[in-house]
Amino acid sequence: MLKIAGEPSETVGDVVFRQIRQDIISGALAPGAKIKLEQAKERYSISVSSLREILSRLTTENLVLAEGQRGFEVSPASRKELEELADLRTVLETHAIELSFSAGNLEWEGRIVAAHHKLAAAEKKLLAGDTSRTIDWVRYDWEFHQAIVSACNSATLMAALSSVFDRFLRYHMLAQSFRGQAVVDDHKLLFELALKRDIEGARAVIRRHIESGVAHVLKSGRID
Template sequence: MKHKSIFTNTDNETTGELAFRSVRSDIIRGHLSPGQKLRLDQLKSQYGVAISTLREILSRLTAEGFVVAEGQRGFEVAKVSISGLQDIAALRLLLEIQALRQSIATGDLHWEARVVSSHYMLQSIESRLVEGDLSHVEQWVQHDWEFHHATISACNSPAMMAAHSNAFDHYIRYHMLALSFRGEAAAKEHAQLKELVLSRQTEEAITLLTSHVQSGLDHVLSTGKIPD
């Protein structure tokens, strides 16, 4: 089955698939806390699906790394850590660099339009945040994903896109726990990345992307909300 980010809405999904995406989203957004025990009776009432469906959902989330199976003791939300953030940031960057390189090489006008439109939405939110309205941080995380997703969307590799989306969702989970915006520097980097991508300056774009992800990682760690 094709992977979907938490920010992708799809019509005609089954009840089980909707519940899967709801549980997954609640973990990524921090509504289900790291280390929280996932009790089936409670989840049945919360998400409105059968115990057998919940077991399947939690097994799938275990395979994706969002849930940990505890043998006979059931399931719990996967914990977070500094080393975990560093690991997932490295994976995200590895995939994103390769996909960006391929997208810059093969992207057409439709791809350029996606990059421009997604950056316009991101810039609109970032302007509010820079002005001090921090009520839009969660919305910013969504548009940040959409912009980065757009820049690599012409890589012509569904497998790479799915792997990147999953890695990015893990990365988003840390951002949601920190729920902090890095400020004007991040907004300027996004604007510069857009221009480098559209002008097909591959190596310069990759250099900026690398420092951008590292700065984001450092910022999340600086909040002190990620345990050792």
């Protein structure tokens, strides 16, 4: 998932990898933009050789395209990819919900309560028009969804969901607007259903939540 700062144990390369990844997901590096190595070297304070390695790593996540001798570019955004990511996220997240709700314990409930508390506070600010809290909302949104499925006991599933979630998030950042009360209501309902262990109810909310997210992005007119 998108991280705001590097961990203490990370190398310079790891930190730059996370920064470029964050810049792509946030839209600071626009879809289809050519990544000029000399400019990027200065921007991220890293050697060209290390930069090439980082960009090659990002191609494995489909966030960057390698153009052979022509270098690299940010992966373009398209309606087709958005819909594919939505389908994949739905499959992964609904499956993870089933596993997590079946295995969740008191500690799991505590993680959900704490995550929703932070998310609700950020959403209240956004509803009031304070867009400076958008980066907080991005972080807390993932932390809440992660908490919901955190008892699934599958590191592989969590890693796959995290990657797809970030790529899906990139489209929401391109839309440049908060979905408003509807998304707040979805999160509150999902929170309540999780504590009730209502698997089918939560899966239905997630499906609707993702579908409405796709509709919101398409309505923005910012992708083809």
